[in-house]
């Protein structure tokens with residue numbers, strides 16, 4: 412059964428990692444996929460070709476999610492190209508880790524702008540369309556770190572915790588119009604973002620995971636499929652942990 416046949420979705424930051432995994436899973440389930448990148452043009456265009464070969468409409472857009480103006484322009488273009496937006500996935504994110512003692516102001520501001528302000532930019536830009544349709548699903552990619560904190564990631568944890576407050580508020584505001592808003596809190600997922608971590612730190616994380624393995628982008632993509640589709644039609648304002656039991 413295809414869960415998203417003919418639905419139009421937009422995913423921020425899908426040139427690799429979790430975003431790419433979501434784009435692939437959604438296309439396999441019949442969705443037309445608009446997605447963004449900020450600098451990785453070659454892999455983004457490669458993904459556009461790969462998704463189109465599945466037989467759905469797919470298009471890559473260069474757009475900085477931290478920019479309010481670029482987000483508005485992006486949604487205008489996507490609406491012109493695709494004719495509507497049923498699902499928004501706010502996935503773009505970065506890390507700039509350091510202990511608070513060594514964290515500079517720019518490292519704090521950049522992480523908040525790209526991870527959290529972007530969610531405001533994109534949600535604000537799509538809400539008019541979803542309000543008119545009286546239907547929509549918004550999924551925000553938070554993190555277990557936003558729930559429990561993490562030494563060396565005060566900026567990242569603050570951005571991811573902020574996304575949860577934003578998610579719950581939007582769910583309350585837009586629920587009466589049949590627009591759902593949920594967050595996903597991935598644990599340790601093997602992507603370029605986690606490749607940067609020290610192997611000893613990674614092993615420590617793995618040891619603490621009840622399922623004894625790191626997650627794959629497909630694990631997160633499957634949770635997104637559920638939250639994007641009508642299977643989760645009575646679920647809003649929730650945080651779904653996809654973490655192998657890490658927070659249990």
Ligand code: NAP
Pocket residue numbers: 423424425426427428429430447448449450451452474475476477502503504505525552553554555596597598599600601602603604605
């Ligand atoms: P990743 O491999 O580093 O990929 C990040 C993606 O975001 C790339 O496609 C990147 O494209 C894009 N991006 C970065 N800055 C952007 C901007 N300003 N505007 C638009 N796109 C931008 O990261 P990932 O591991 O897949 O993580 C995806 C999301 O899941 C992030 O929000 C992350 O915080 C969250 N998450 C990840 C894990 C994990 O263990 N991996 C755990 C919890 C939560 P460019 O290369 O073009 O910049």
